[in-house]
Amino acid sequence: MSLLGRLQESKKRTRVALICCFLLYIIGLLYYTYRFPAFTYIQRPTSSPTRSSLVKPGNITVSGIVFYGRQSRVQIMKCYIERNMVDNGGWLDEVLWVANTEKSDNLRYLEEIIASNPRYKKIHPQEIAGTYTYKHIWKLLERGKYYVKIDDDVVWIDDDAIPNLVTRKIENPNDFVVSGNIINNPPLGFFHMRMGAVHPYFPERFQSLDLNISSGTDYWKPSQHPSWDGPAKFKWDLENDPPSWDNHRWLRVTNDRALYQTPAAKLKYEVWGDSYKNWAIASQMHMSLFENMEKNQLDLYKFSKPWIMYEDRIRINFMCIYSDDILNTDPENWPDDKGDEDMLVLDLPEKLRRRK
Numbered sequence: 001m002s003l004l005g006r007l008q009e010s011k012k013r014t015r016v017a018l019i020c021c022f023l024l025y026i027i028g029l030l031y032y033t034y035r036f037p038a039f040t041y042i043q044r045p046t047s048s049p050t051r052s053s054l055v056k057p058g059n060i061t062v063s064g065i066v067f068y069g070r071q072s073r074v075q076i077m078k079c080y081i082e083r084n085m086v087d088n089g090g091w092l093d094e095v096l097w098v099a100n101t102e103k104s105d106n107l108r109y110l111e112e113i114i115a116s117n118p119r120y121k122k123i124h125p126q127e128i129a130g131t132y133t134y135k136h137i138w139k140l141l142e143r144g145k146y147y148v149k150i151d152d153d154v155v156w157i158d159d160d161a162i163p164n165l166v167t168r169k170i171e172n173p174n175d176f177v178v179s180g181n182i183i184n185n186p187p188l189g190f191f192h193m194r195m196g197a198v199h200p201y202f203p204e205r206f207q208s209l210d211l212n213i214s215s216g217t218d219y220w221k222p223s224q225h226p227s228w229d230g231p232a233k234f235k236w237d238l239e240n241d242p243p244s245w246d247n248h249r250w251l252r253v254t255n256d257r258a259l260y261q262t263p264a265a266k267l268k269y270e271v272w273g274d275s276y277k278n279w280a281i282a283s284q285m286h287m288s289l290f291e292n293m294e295k296n297q298l299d300l301y302k303f304s305k306p307w308i309m310y311e312d313r314i315r316i317n318f319m320c321i322y323s324d325d326i327l328n329t330d331p332e333n334w335p336d337d338k339g340d341e342d343m344l345v346l347d348l349p350e351k352l353r354r355r356k
Contacts, residue, residue, distance in 0.1 A: 054167055056086070057170070060166075060170070061094075061144070062092055062093055062147075062148065063093060063095070063142075064092045064096065064147075064162075066097050066098065067100055067152060068097045068100060068101065068106075069106060070101070070152050071106045071110075073153045073154075073155060076155040078113065080156065083159065087119070092119075094119045095119060097110060097121065098129075099123065100128055100129050102128060110122065125137060131339040132337065132338070135332065135334045138331040139327070141326055143327060144324065146322055146323070147321050147322075148319070148320050149319050150317075154182075157318075165180055165318075165319070165320040168306060169321070173322070174354055176325060176344070176349045176354035177319050177321055177349070179309075179314045180318035181302070183285055183289050184285040186275040186315070187269045187275065187312070187313075187314075188314075189264070189281070190267045190270075197288060197301045198284065198285065199256070199259070199287070199288045199291050201252055201288070202234070202251060203249070203251075205230055207245045221294045222287060222294065223294060225249055226251060227253070228254075229251075236280060238263060238266055238278050238280060238281070240280065242279065250283050263280035263284050266278075267281060271315070313345055314345050315341065316340070326344075329343075
């Protein structure tokens with residue numbers, strides 16, 4: 001082959017090699033984009049879609065049941081309970097407050113709650129319930145009612161949460177338990193991260209000199225605070241301690257691509273572990289909620305269809321059940337070594353072949 005021929009053949013091979021490299025790059029980029037959507041694309045809706053107006057069926061009773069123990073949390077939650085009472089256009093016909101504390105201050109506040117609304121009722125178990133004795137509360141349900149169980153550390157409830165929970169249960173009676181889409185509640189945080197609902201935040205680096213920083217009514221809005229100012233490559237270690245001063249702030253990082261450097265990047269599809277117990281992950285989840293509320297983009301959390309858990313665990317902090325489903329399993333005789341969460345979302349759905 002002549003020198004000219006060899007040069008042409010060499011150029012041809014070079015072009016083929018370049019084309020192959022380009023194709024590999026495109027394939028890799030597409031894989032990364034769809035495998036880790038939260039790190040490559042931040043969804044920015046301008047407004048939430050119009051919600052359908054669900055009408056409570058007239059022939060059902062919906063009862064809230066709050067496992068009460070801490071005044072500090074319930075003082076925040078109580079207004080959302082009130083908004084969801086039937087007298088205020090909500091779906092709750094009554095609320096049962098389970099007194100699960102012996103602290104006098106907490107019990108005193110519970111008495112104030114009960115006195116504030118005739119639809120509130122107090123349940124005082126014979127003993128303080130724990131992991132393996134909550135079954136003694138479940139046996140107190142009344143047949144023929146839908147119950148929305150709410151833990152006392154739920155501090156925000158979206159207006160359509162309870163109507164959607166109950167509607168799902170009514171329309172899908174084979175669902176043994178219908179859980180709410182709970183923020184800062186593993187394993188759901190793993191999905192929220194990948195749905196674009198979690199945003200980059202870090203604790204402020206220095207204590208603010210403004211002594212009145214928390215006095216305004218808009219203090220909760222991230223936009224009312226400065227952006228985080230720090231090194232572009234700063235990465236958060238989950239073992240880090242909180243700042244040394246009280247009431248430190250979490251500040252928004254302006255670069256959305258910094259998300260993978262933040263605590264929430266360590267979220268996993270797990271119920272325990274750091275996704276459950278790490279303070280920094282929890283803080284970032286709450287700050288992201290504030291941002292989504294301020295920007296009217298709560299739809300970022302919403303699944304297009306209900307997520308079927310099958311044999312996976314889901315927490316029971318906020319859920320809807322039908323009383324007959326529970327009472328038919330004889331809660332009094334649930335195994336002594338099983339907690340109510342184990343029974344409600346693992347053992348009973350599997351035994352009865354019921355979804356959750």
